[in-house]
Amino acid sequence: MSKRKMIIAQDLQEKHLTEIRELASGWEVIAGRDESVWRSHLADAEIIAGWKKGMEETCLHESSKLRWVQSWSAGVNSMPLQALAKKEVLLTSANGVHANPISETIFALMLGLTRKIHAYVRNQSEKKWHHENMKLEIHGKTLGVIGVGAIGQETAKIAKVFGMTVLGVRHSGKPADFVDEMYTQGDLSTILPRCDYVAVTVPLTSDTERLFTYEQFKQMKSSAYFINIGRGEVVEEAALIQALAENEIAGAGLDVFEHEPLGVKSPLWEFENVIITPHTSGSTEFYNERLTENILIPNLKTYLSDRVPSVNFVDYKKGY
Structure with a gap:
């Protein structure tokens, strides 16, 4: 009888591969990022860790x-969710791995815009000594976190160090640590006028697509900054460009876009009050380590005990 197969389409540390092979004793574990390592095994794989486009x-x-x-x-x-659901394939995500690096990026963007670091970097490249009329502080301000999951909660935790008031939005509306007031998505118009910063951390689903249109930017303070590290399609990009052009908001820090890479003709490149990063807010030296130790291995133990993996189990109906 042939062995059950598990493909790990990533390069893991040897200590993690050893632990996985010991757990899955009797299984054939194929590991490596290079497609040539696992391509011929796809048809027989019972478990795939690290889904790649085209595997379907x-x-x-x-x-x-x-x-x-x-x-x-x-x-x-971006995964073939309907096909996976139809085949009744269990799906778990890497949610939570990014909490530290993305929350750091959110505050890097907020602080950079507030203290005009981006302007000073431009001046430095031109050897230009100029004040840039920098005067704002982040301390004591109000932050709206749109999507209080692992990333949102870590962001809220950091915000309290700055003495900020945190208004949160989550699907359930349930309270969370470090969030002063929690709301649901239907309450956006209530909280946006109160925020000095708005950080979007929601996943892309049918409920969150184009969550931010010109109407939402119009509700924000003209002195408020908009940060998006969630998904580009959560924002109507043309509306964001219009809001920036008409000074409806003070500026934006953007890591995600409707179309990536961001086209060279996009007006977003030209705004002096916009900081752009190329969808890298989750990059970290600890990514594979955290995912393997905190999610993959615990889920594998559960699966091998004939139970449904419970860490970050994805509900196909919700899309996350």
Whole structure:
């Protein structure tokens, strides 16, 4: 009888591979980021950790053995969710891995805009000594966190160090540590006029697509900054450009965009009050380590005990 197969389409530390192989004793574990390592094993794989575009052609046919996929990203909107659901494949995400690096990026963008660091970096490249009329402080201000998951909660925690008031939005509306007031998505118009900073951390779902249109930017203070590290499609980009051009908001820090990479003709490149990063807010030296130790291995232990993996289990109906 052939061995059950697990593909890990990532390069892991040897200590983690050893632990996984010991846990899955009797299984064939194929590991490596290079496609040539695992491509010929896709049709027989029962578990895939690190889904890659194009795998569905081999993995989701009627007779495939695939039963569980561990995504290597927090967002799963780019995956073939309908096909996976139809095949009743269990899906778990990497939600939570990014809490530290992305919350750091959110504050880097907020502080950079507030203290005009981006302007001074430009001046430095020109050897230009200029004050830039820098006067704002982040301390004591109000932050709206749109999407209080692991990232949002870590962001709220950091905000309290700056003495900020934190207004949160989450699907359930349930209270969370470090969040002073919690709301649901339907309450956006209530909280946006109160915020000095708005940080968007929601995943892309049918409920969050184009959550921010010109109407939402119009509700914000003209002195407020908008930060988006969630997904580009959560924001109507043309509306954001209009809001910036008409000074409806003070500026923006953007890591995600409707179309990536951001086109060279996009007006967003030209705004002096916009900081752009290339969808790198989650990059960290500890990514694989955290995902493997905190999510993949615990889920594997559960799966091998004939139970449903519970860490970051994805509800196909919700899309996260």
